[in-house]
Amino acid sequence: MAQFSRDDVSSFEYVEAIPRNDRTPKQQRMWRYIAMAVAAVVVIVVVVVVAVVVTNHKKNNQTSSTGNNQLVISPYSNMQAIVTNNDTSLQQKERIFVIGDVHGCVKEFNDIVAKLNYDPTKDQIILAGDLTSKGPDSVGVVRRAKELGVLCVRGNHDDKVVRLKTFEIEKGRNAMYPVDATMPEGGVPDPIKFKNYHTGVSFNFTQSDYDYLASCPVMLHMPFLNNTIVVHGGLDPNIHSLENQIPFMVMNMRDIDKNNVTSIDSGVGEQWATVWNANQKLLNMDNTMIYYGHDSSRGLNIKQTTFGLDTGCVYGGSLTAINVKTHELTQVSCQTYVKKGSSNDD
Structure with missing residues (x-):
């Protein structure tokens, strides 16, 4: 080849x-x-x-704990996120009570004050948010709370009232038209229209009423008292410091969903308090006691370190107070002012 x-x-x-x-x-x-x-x-x-x-x-x-760690705070919120109270005068109180959502039910508020034999010189009441809205006399509750020297935290309904009143003070009532318009607050997670029923509450507030409600922080921390924290909705168990908690979620949360995201809805996962108690040893808040309201669908909800106190007064349930030193409960029955699931139930 x-x-x-x-x-x-x-x-x-x-x-x-x-x-x-x-x-x-x-x-x-x-x-x-x-x-x-x-x-x-x-x-x-x-x-x-x-x-x-x-x-x-x-x-x-x-x-992962909130789904959004950049939730916008309204420029009209006039908000204090955290107040730490270690005042000697508070430490010397014989009894300290936390009371669940009053929601404008001034009669029942007065009833429980009387049943507690409350003495402002010896005792202290702390309201766990939502003093206002839904019920018959939000202004009456705020003025009675001021009169008694009551401490408070801001609820999600209180927050709307404060924002609307701040806008009115800064811009004038004539700027709150047309009523179908949304108040310009940027990308807040809960935009408000001027026709919202919270507007009627805010219009009835004096400057003094407004100053009191706006002074209620989102979180009230009392380190001297078993590291007690009072909030309205709850605390995210995936966030290990108060400073990093997200105010909107603290006022609104109910559940931790299947994606480990804090939710304002209930029934979409585990309640935040269940997760909190399960993770207590992992958190940087040893022996912390948390008192809260907001979640009336679960009623009185006492767990190891969390105490849910919204027992649906405005819906005809009861108004509940707890002595944080002894955990003794006191309740009064309430009239039905709003049917559960009404348009005001948000």
Whole structure:
């Protein structure tokens, strides 16, 4: 069999059988540069992909407890997030009571004050938010609370009243039209229209009424008293410091859903208090006692370190007080002012 050599130019098969395709030095350099460029692009793409994955992972870890750690606070909220009270005068009180949602039920508020034989010189009442709205006399509750020197935290309904009154004070009542318009607050999670029923409550407030309600912090912390914290809705058990809690969620939360996200709805997962108690040993809040309202659908809800006190007074349930030093409960029966599930139930 004939053997062909690529260097044997005398062979008639030379061109056809073994074609020469040598590259010039210039071509070799060009292809080397192309190869280097392609390799560099591949490295850059890999680095970018890794960076995006890491960033998203960190972001997901940071936001997993709330779904959004950048919830906008209204410019009209006039809000104190945390007040720490270690005052000697408070420490010297013989009895300290936390009372669940009053919701404008001034008669029942007076009833429980009387049943407690409350003495402002010796005792202290703390209201767990939602002093206002739904019931017949929000202004009456606020004025009676001021008169008795009651401490308080801000509920989700109180927050709407404060925001509307702040807007009225700053812009004037004439700026609250048309009534179908939404109050300009940026991207808040709970926008309010001027026709909202909270507006009627806010219009009846004096400056003094407003100042009192606006002074109620989102979280009241009393380290001297078994590290007691009073809030309206709850605390996110995935956030290990009060400073990082999200005010909107503290006022509104009910459940931790299946994605470990704090939810304002109930029945979408486990109640935040259940998760809190289960994780108590892992939290940086040893022996913390939390007293809250807001969740009337679950009624009186006493657990190891959490005490749910909204027993649906405005719906015809009861108004509940707890002595935080002894955990003794006191209740009074309430009239039915609002049917559960009405348009005002939000």
